Amino acid sequence: MSVPKRSEYSVVILGAGIIGLYTAYHLARAGVGPILVVDRGFLSSGASGRNGGGVRQQWETRATVRLARESVEAYRHFGRDFGYNIWFRQSGYLFLAETEAELARLRPVHDLVRSEGLPSRVLDAEGVGRLVVGIAPGAVVGGTYLATDGTLYPFPAVWGLYEAVRAQGVEVALGVEALGLETRDGHVRGLATSRGPVATSRVVNAAGGWSGDFSRAAGLDVPNHASRHEILASEPMKPFLDPMVVRPSDGLYFSQTMRGEVVGGLTLPHPPGTGQGMSNSSAFLPRMAAALVRLIPRFGALRVLRAWSGFYDDTPDGFPVIGEDPRLPGFYHANGFGGHGFMLAPSATRRVARAVMGETTDLDPSLFGPGRFLVPARPSTAERLQLG
Amino acid sequence: MTTDRGMVERSAPRFWFEGRSYEARPGETVLDRLVQGGLPNLQRSPRYHRPRAPFCGIGQCTGCLVGVNGRPTVRACRYVPSDGDRVVTEHGWPSRRFDLFGGIDYLFGHGIDTLHGFRRPAFATPLYQRVVRRLTGYGKPPTAASAAGLAVPPEIRDVDLVIVGAGRSGRAAAAALVAAGIHPLLLDRRADATPVPGAELLPSTTVTFLPARAGTPEAPFELLGYAEPARGVLVRARRVVVATGSYDASLLFESNDSPGVLSGDGALALARSAGRPPFRRAVVFGAGERARTIVERLGDYIGAVVAPGDIPPDLVRAASAAGILLYPRSLVRSARGRTRVRSVEIRARSDAAATSIDCDGLILAHRRLPNGQLFFQAGARMGWRAGTGAYYPIVGDDGTTSVPGVWAIGSASGTLGTASVGSGERLASALTGRSLPTSPLERVRTDGPNELEGYYRELLRPPRSGRWIACPCEDVLLDEVEKATRIGYRGIEVVKRYTGLGTGLCQGRYCLPDALLLLSIAEGRPPSEVGYTTQRPPVHPTPIAALAALDGAIGLSEGP
Numbered sequence: 001m002s003v004p005k006r007s008e009y010s011v012v013i014l015g016a017g018i019i020g021l022y023t024a025y026h027l028a029r030a031g032v033g034p035i036l037v038v039d040r041g042f043l044s045s046g047a048s049g050r051n052g053g054g055v056r057q058q059w060e061t062r063a064t065v066r067l068a069r070e071s072v073e074a075y076r077h078f079g080r081d082f083g084y085n086i087w088f089r090q091s092g093y094l095f096l097a098e099t100e101a102e103l104a105r106l107r108p109v110h111d112l113v114r115s116e117g118l119p120s121r122v123l124d125a126e127g128v129g130r131l132v133v134g135i136a137p138g139a140v141v142g143g144t145y146l147a148t149d150g151t152l153y154p155f156p157a158v159w160g161l162y163e164a165v166r167a168q169g170v171e172v173a174l175g176v177e178a179l180g181l182e183t184r185d186g187h188v189r190g191l192a193t194s195r196g197p198v199a200t201s202r203v204v205n206a207a208g209g210w211s212g213d214f215s216r217a218a219g220l221d222v223p224n225h226a227s228r229h230e231i232l233a234s235e236p237m238k239p240f241l242d243p244m245v246v247r248p249s250d251g252l253y254f255s256q257t258m259r260g261e262v263v264g265g266l267t268l269p270h271p272p273g274t275g276q277g278m279s280n281s282s283a284f285l286p287r288m289a290a291a292l293v294r295l296i297p298r299f300g301a302l303r304v305l306r307a308w309s310g311f312y313d314d315t316p317d318g319f320p321v322i323g324e325d326p327r328l329p330g331f332y333h334a335n336g337f338g339g340h341g342f343m344l345a346p347s348a349t350r351r352v353a354r355a356v357m358g359e360t361t362d363l364d365p366s367l368f369g370p371g372r373f374l375v376p377a378r379p380s381t382a383e384r385l386q387l388g
Numbered sequence: 389m390t391t392d393r394g395m396v397e398r399s400a401p402r403f404w405f406e407g408r409s410y411e412a413r414p415g416e417t418v419l420d421r422l423v424q425g426g427l428p429n430l431q432r433s434p435r436y437h438r439p440r441a442p443f444c445g446i447g448q449c450t451g452c453l454v455g456v457n458g459r460p461t462v463r464a465c466r467y468v469p470s471d472g473d474r475v476v477t478e479h480g481w482p483s484r485r486f487d488l489f490g491g492i493d494y495l496f497g498h499g500i501d502t503l504h505g506f507r508r509p510a511f512a513t514p515l516y517q518r519v520v521r522r523l524t525g526y527g528k529p530p531t532a533a534s535a536a537g538l539a540v541p542p543e544i545r546d547v548d549l550v551i552v553g554a555g556r557s558g559r560a561a562a563a564a565l566v567a568a569g570i571h572p573l574l575l576d577r578r579a580d581a582t583p584v585p586g587a588e589l590l591p592s593t594t595v596t597f598l599p600a601r602a603g604t605p606e607a608p609f610e611l612l613g614y615a616e617p618a619r620g621v622l623v624r625a626r627r628v629v630v631a632t633g634s635y636d637a638s639l640l641f642e643s644n645d646s647p648g649v650l651s652g653d654g655a656l657a658l659a660r661s662a663g664r665p666p667f668r669r670a671v672v673f674g675a676g677e678r679a680r681t682i683v684e685r686l687g688d689y690i691g692a693v694v695a696p697g698d699i700p701p702d703l704v705r706a707a708s709a710a711g712i713l714l715y716p717r718s719l720v721r722s723a724r725g726r727t728r729v730r731s732v733e734i735r736a737r738s739d740a741a742a743t744s745i746d747c748d749g750l751i752l753a754h755r756r757l758p759n760g761q762l763f764f765q766a767g768a769r770m771g772w773r774a775g776t777g778a779y780y781p782i783v784g785d786d787g788t789t790s791v792p793g794v795w796a797i798g799s800a801s802g803t804l805g806t807a808s809v810g811s812g813e814r815l816a817s818a819l820t821g822r823s824l825p826t827s828p829l830e831r832v833r834t835d836g837p838n839e840l841e842g843y844y845r846e847l848l849r850p851p852r853s854g855r856w857i858a859c860p861c862e863d864v865l866l867d868e869v870e871k872a873t874r875i876g877y878r879g880i881e882v883v884k885r886y887t888g889l890g891t892g893l894c895q896g897r898y899c900l901p902d903a904l905l906l907l908s909i910a911e912g913r914p915p916s917e918v919g920y921t922t923q924r925p926p927v928h929p930t931p932i933a934a935l936a937a938l939d940g941a942i943g944l945s946e947g948p
Binding site for chain 2: 042043044045049076077079080083084085087088089090134155156159163234235236237238239240258259260280281282283285286287288289290292293294297298299300301302303304305306307308
């Protein structure tokens, strides 16, 4: 546990996960300070230490494709920039289609991704079988594959950023809980913490699954909600699977990490909210195991070492929330990443930092801005594909 | 003929291993058979390719993993072979005896730093990744054929009362309950668990707790697991008695992973298998009840007893009668010998002079720890006991824990040795509401002198040399743990993520107890403040086929 050293900060960031730390990094590099990052847990105790490490550039909109592409570039140089090897391995992301109709729905993403200059490919069943050896015959009709997507090892990314921001003079107070905002004249004036109040005129909410709870406690009606997602790891094996494999129909995903473990999860309809804690449900292990075995029968002889869970921070439209809250000047959102925080962190937080510094960003406010939920929802004209 | 559990063979099965055919007696495991030719080095360690041999003998460590018929990471000490099985070692190229990659151990004298290393030059990244990836992993991925035979119908039981563990306390409780008209279901990991008349026993069965369904406190507890080799097991029970027992801990010293270093459990189990111990002259470390048992049973093969503190008179007498040398108040500094322990270097406490003892085995019998995973998972309140340096459930005399419906008995609950029987009987009295005769109850001291902490404080003083393996499953070095502390990563949860310690097949069983003491010393705070790692399901590595078979038996339920 640590205590904030000052009574006043230029910026206070809630959450020492990948989004909070990266935001602190960009701000400190731009000369903003002093900065305080508070987190009620230990380093990597939230979603940044609980995710499957996937980083993809296959997205449904041009804006997110570009953000993801920029992030991939940043992760390629993470080792040089931060001194930690995150083992970012560009061995591709494979989206599976079980029917021709599903394959047809993947096509617009493929077309968009290609139009951004990325080498996406549409594969038939045989092509999928070459990438995923041992896949059950008839399990898929094909899929889309982008070879420059990849996976990384999340922990060292957190260590690297933590050490980098501390070297920049950022204070990271762990085991310190943010209790609430202090406002005056409709503007942020400070933050109450479990270790006493600190004065600040800018607070960034990067609390991941807990961000919605915090905003609402501060009187701001936000639509973010935490959803529990479960994940498991197998015993480590010699390499046999290169890409991250995703099945959009049920949210099944898995990859083989650098250490050889198969790490993956499956979406189950858990009720929203953080109240349920980060334990595992009874259903997860049997259901995930059954999904894996049906798709790749030889997984049956592999052993599960452990399962755990974490919170996605979901928004109704599946896009993150980035920028100053129009209802409360000085309160900035860097949340709602919906399980994609690691994929977008390096680039998205650059925009968060710009917003905090009062600069304009290239993000379309109707897609990313906090104000988008304050206007009546536009009727959706097309069925939108949720890639997972 | 194979029974549906695949455990019992009527005729003697013959299995193949390295071009030779071995005949196993009915019920004998692969390791039981192989160890008759001496302690086999079946493994290479994952990072440094150090020779490894069986350590625990009870299906927990990573010292006896083999492949069987294309199925990886099968524990030879648990696997009862079928006729025609092909058993292979999975590490070492070209062979387990001569492994070219063993050179890594010499090349990387200061360890392989996968956190900071392999970053430059950037263009070499894909090459590094290919090489490093090839070198990790416990075995080759399973073949389709090896998985095909694993799909069997699951075992699903709805019972009033289940007892997990058919050891002394579990059997005592079961017998007393049966006498009082309650017929519990008994589960035990061992294939050869002893049954109790009137109580059904599922042998070779390993389970884990799942969270109770939210909002329905009267709903039964769910225990999920498997029976060897891969039958899914789901037990729903209104009452769960945890009698999972205890095990012999590991110890830190230079080359503490050397073949021939055995836990007390391992020494006894392997001696039983082969009819004689797999060593000629071993050193025993420890001076408690466990050390005495080993001296009594294996005395002819014990050359010396080394103890961190004083050696009690009864052990002195037993050892002297057998001509065993005694080294009280001593530190084990190192084991020598690469493919087999040849000598152990010890040093008297507060003394610089070292003594070398020639031996071909080192038996760790200094510290017995509770198998407490189920208590953590059930959410029972736990208390730290400095005497053994471990967490125990906080229990009443009748075994009640803080979780209604979950009881703790035997050495898992902190009773000592034969008192386990007493704890089982008391539980039965409480559950039946009758006053049954009970044996005495003696519990682990709550406030011991914390001998081990002082021991490690002295042992870890520099200078040190060689490899000190803090986590054998993942080849994490003591230096790496200390470095994490030095640069500011505090608490076991963070150090676990930073170093990988405790993330291997044994899920921290052997490394965490020492790591808590080490971090306590390094961080300058009591071990209870260093924290504890979450005990994640399924706790024991469980075949995906077994879990998959249970899909459909479980509705979507919620954690608390």
